Amino acid sequence: MLIYATRRLLSAVVTVLLASVLVFAAVQLLPGDVATQVLGQDATPEAVAALREQLDLDRPAVVRFLDWIAGVVQGDFGTSLVSGEPVTATLWLHLRNTVLIAVATIAVAVTSSIALGVVAGLYRDRWPDTVISTLTLVGMSVPEFVVATLLVLALSITVPVLPAVVLDEASAPVSDLLPAIVLPTIALSVVMTAYIVRMTRTSVIDVMASEFVTTARLKGVGTARVVLRHALPSALLPTLNVIAMNVAWLVGGVAVVENVFNYPGVGQLLLESVHDRDLPVLQSIAVVSAAVYVLCNLAADLAAMALNPRLRTGERSAR
Amino acid sequence: MTVEDPRETLVRVEGLSVAYRSDGADVTVVRDVSFEARAGETVAVVGESGSGKSTVAGTLLGHLRHGSRVTGGRVEVAGREVFSLDRAGLRRLRAHDVALVGQNAGNALTPSMRIGRQIEESLLPQRMTRADRRGRVRALVHKVGLPDPDAIVRRYPHQLSGGQQQRVAIAMALAARPRVLVLDEPTTALDVVTQARVLDLVAGLSEELGLTSVLVSHDLGVVARMADRVVVMREGEVVEAADGADLFARPRHDYTRHLLASVPRVGDRGLAEVGGDGTRTVRERAPLPPDTPEVVSLSDVTISYGRHRAVDGVSLSLRRGEVLALVGESGSGKSTLAWSLAGLRAPTEGDMRLLGEVGGDLTPGARERPLPVRRRVQLAFQNADTSLNPRRVVREAVRRPLRFFGLAARSEADDRARDLIRDVALDPALSDRLPEQLSGGQRQRVGIARALAGDPSVVVADEVTTALDVSVQASVLALLDDLRSERDLAFVFISHDLAVVRGIADRVAVMRDGRVVEEGPVEAVFSGPNHPYTRRLLDAVLEPDPERRGSGAPEAPDPETSVPEAPGSAPHDPEASDGHAEGSGEAGEAGETDPGWIDLGGGHRIRRWDPDGPGPDA
Amino acid sequence: MTETREPRPGNAGGPPARGPGAVRRTLRSLTRSTPAMVGLCLVALHLLLALLAPLLTPYSPTGNAPDDALLGVGPEHWAGTDALGRDVLTRVLYGGRYALTVSFAATACAVALGTVVGCAAALRGGWFDDALMRVLDAVLAIPPILALLVVVTVLGAGPAVIVLAVTIVYAPQVVRVVRAAALGVAPLDYVTAARARGERTVSVLVREVLPNIANVVSVEFAMRASWVVLLISSLSFLGFGANPPTPDWGLMVSENRTTMVVVPWATLAPIVALATLVVGLNLSADGLAKAWGVDRVREGS
Secondary structure (H helix, E strand, O other), X not given: OHHHHHHHHHHHHHHHHHHHHHHHHHHHOOOOOHHHHHHOOOOOHHHHHHHHHHHOOOOOHHHHHHHHHHHHHOOOOOEOOOOOOEHHHHHHHHHHHHHHHHHHXXXXXXXXXXXXXXXXXXXXXXHHHHHHHHHHHHHHHOOHHHHHHHHHHHHHHHOOOOXXXXXXXXXXXXXXXXXXXXXXXXXXXXXXXXXHHHHHHHHHHHHHOOHHHHHHHHOOOOHHHXXXXXXXXXXXXHHHHHHHHHHHHHHHHHHHHHHHHOOOOXXXXXXXXXXXXXXXXXXHHHHHHHHHHHHHHHHHHHHHHHHOHHXXXXXXXXX | OOOOOOOOEEEEEEEEEEEEEEOOEEEEEEEEEEEEEEOOOEEEEEOOOOOOHHHHXXXXXXXXXXXXXXXXXXXXXXXXXXXXXXXXXXXXXXXXXXXXXXXOHHHHOOOOOOHHHHHHHOOOOOOOOHHHHHHHHHHHHHHOOOOOHHHHOOOOHHHOOHHHHHHHHHHHHHHOOOOEEEEEOOOOOOOHHHHHHHHHHHHHHHHHHOOEEEEEEOOHHHHHHHOOEEXXXXXXXXXXXXXXXXXXXXXXXXXXXXXXXXXXXXXXXEEEEEOOOOOEEEEEOOOOOOOOOEEEXXXXXXXXXXXXXXXXXXXXXXXXXXXXXXXXXXXXXXHHHHHHHOOOOOOOEEEEEEOOOOOEEXXXXXXXXXXXXXXXXXXXXXOOOOOOOOOOOHHHHHHHHHHHOOOOOHHHHHHHHHHHHHHOOOOHHHHHOXXXXXXXXXXXXXXXXXXXXXXXXXXXXXXXXXXXXXXXXHHHHHXXXXXXXXXXXXXXXXXXXXXXXXXXXXXXXXXXXXXXEEEEEHHHHHHOOOOHHHHHHHHHOOOOOHHHHHHHOOOOOOOOXXXXXXXXXXXXXXXXXXXXXXXXXXXXXXXXXXXOEEEOOOOOEEEOOOOOOOOOOO | OOOOOOOOOOHHHOOOOOHHHHHHHHHHHHHHOHHHHHHHHHHHHHXXXXXXXXXXXXXXXXXXXXXXXXXXXXXXXXXXXXXXXXXXXXXXXXXXXXXXXXXXXXXXXXXXXXXXXXXXXXXXXXXHHHHHHHHHHHHHOOOHHHHHHHHHHHHOOOHHHHHHHHHHHHHHXXXXXXXXXXXXXXXXXXXXXXXXXXXXXXXXXXXHHHHHHHHHHHHHHHHHHHHHHHHHHHHHHOOOOOOOOOOOHHHHHHHHHHHOOXXXXXXXXXXXXXXXXXXXXXXXXXXXXXXXOOOHHHHHO
């Protein structure tokens, strides 16, 4: 098990490294001169030269990448082209704010979706399933900016109970931000829940039809016990991966929703940096997102090990 | 526990009909089935696939597959009418009176729960203290012959072997002390030797606990071994019901006669042919002329996966028109060897040659072999469901190799494909069908036709009849035998079923753990003396003959219940033959003398074994 | 030795089907399922409206008419007008053209590329497969929106760039799904038979594997399409997709959000259009998956 966990950890590190190579390459090696691109075609040669200097563009890309990644490992994400300040401080601040939304969303979405998914799966093709599945379908089909816009229409304009836009600075204390995370959290949860419910439902239906669940029933075991003890551990296994995938989606969804509410999180920072072509910031966000994604997958794998003794005991895992 | 009145009827099925809905129409799977089982009796429900026997087994526990329903009749178990019970009543019935042992315990045990917990669960309805339950579980584990109960109860299902899992399933079923035990193909997924042991266990426990059992099986050997009464089913209906001894001695219905006649026997001296009325004639096997040339020779072939040697130093040869059977349990390396011969995996070491007019090296994979060599070794598969591309009509499966090997011009390929399909005794009209529209046996024939399309001199047949019903198996075996004599075709016939091998093979090689432990003409191997492992395989064969009932148990100790293996029980003393093996200088047809072998003459040789060595399955 | 004794195969699947029969059976399975029909009809309706947009409305989607700004719902303007006086319904109809063309092109590219690479990975295996999966893991680790934004930042907005960007973002996911499906087919005996014949990899792929994963690929297409529509509209909403004054649903929501209190339909109309198209695509994907027995939810994960 220890060997498995170590291997998994190593491969996670490799994935993050590869992802950062890809991001770096995409941002800095694509056709054209980076400095000209950042400043636009009409920039003065002096400005371009200054920027080239600032970006160290005269050194080979490999050296620049190694330099950058060495900095990242030490927690130094470079300097913003726009503000001239270190990226790290700004990034952490926005990250903190986004984590507030993300944690709340994950908590809401995961619990409600597993509960709804299990109910839909157990009542397959009967009315609770029909209702849940229909809602799920709608949730999947409406982009998060629409949900956010409709929420604003409903809860900020029609019945003004919650703020439509956040006026706080990124550095505002957490307590000030708390009322502001409600609407973004609902918006993100709706979409995220939809995907997880579908997976849980399918997986519950599969497992409930499996031979071992039938055997447990034919043993005369009560329904609650059959579901909780026999079916759920196996049914949650595939769901774990979907949750991990959804967290990756969350980083993107956050960008859109934060934009709607003007919430000072990573998404907002991302859009600003794209708008200003602030490459160091953009790169940093990409690497941090990749790391988050990989960490979530790692967590999902560890949770899978807890649920599946076959992985835990590491014996005959390939049958 | 045991019922006082021995005549009490515990299972009564009356006029039962079951149907499921498909495409808006009812399809009847069980029609007007009646039988009963009295206390202490074992009743077998026997039939081929599609006979509805498993559906009947499920109804005894009030279980129907999704979409099915009872359309008539009643099922009464332990005095209660199963389908009139409410949920709680049904649960009580299952918790106290009737228990099921299914086909595949590997799937029937919850993967995320410890063994002990799962057995203990069956005891929950009884008012017992936790400690009592634990004690009971350990006693049960011990009773079903599992070693070290304290350790086993803490294991998860995947940490046990197939035989051990089935023992756990039995313990789980017996935990609640049911009066009726339903056994649905309880040993079908197991190796022969394990099967014999599990059957012994069930028989012993049934007797000891006075259980009433309903055994569902397709295997007439198993039925003969276990049943007091037999109900024969076919396409949802009962065709015959009789006492066990009676049924096997004097089957009345044509279908029963036919079924019985189709079962290959170890005692046959050739392939049995079954007449339409169920008469049985054995096709006497003509020995190959001694000067028959070899077509394939293997020497010291080793195939490794990483450090594991799946095949370990195997030397064999195959003559024209000869059927060489490779026999062994799963994991013995027989299929690996065969696939390597067919060019799907190059051997790690050793030599494989094709001999004859077109000779060549067979060690490279298929793609590196020259076309004329490649097409001379062809493969036929076990699983008729996956051997044909479901998106192409079956003619295409036969036509492709004809075109690929350049054996037919575009214009004549279709006709040639149709001819080949006729050659395997199929209606050429079937050639425009998709595989899903054919039966398993028909598909298997198409697979054989595809192998023949390359005009091979050797066909590697990997368990080609294993998945087939016994009557279909008989006809496919007959086809193979015909092809062999018509086309002078050599077969490498892989099987785990010694009775089948007896009928079709000229020579037998028994494999175990990647090595050949015994090799020789079929007669010699079946009359012995044998390697202890071969002996065990032979002893484990079950015949549809209740007279042989007692001998099913192998004498060797059970690897699931004990660890050390006693010296082999071969009738032949290996020490005594030392002089013969080493002194014979020029050995017989088996090739050069090898100090690792005991040569019994006539090509029959046995690998020496270490009587004190570790047990075969340890 | 005749075959008459053998039982007919279990005809649980209804009447026997030939080649075209399989198509018919799929169709029947689709037409029997109400959700699938609703989905297909919605998608067809959207196609039709987008095609006929110029015939259905007298207004120009891009021409400003300051005098008519912010009109409510009425007989002249069924869904009102926006702040620049443009007819909302017209812009919604034309917006379908943009959404459908770009999404379709992007999905087709992603699925085609993903299918080829996925099959190659499954059949070749070995180091090629290992290395590829490594790189794909890395690509998947970057959130789609972010990847899209990076590409758009570097290459500039525009339909061609968006198609390219979506291909880059979604092809890896298609690769994973197709690879898994192909790996499921690869060990089957009929593929083994082809390999034992020594057939070339391309030939094994085209003759044996592709026909048997066509269902997975089709479902994948329908499902990806719904995601791509969502992704592209999000991108437009953020201001990095379609450039004003292009009629685009995402862009319209973003433009008209500020006047939502005055003319709600200027925001709601594009939302309804977007949601119905995606619901239609999702229902079609579900219907196809069910008709072919493809586990859509799991394939999609």
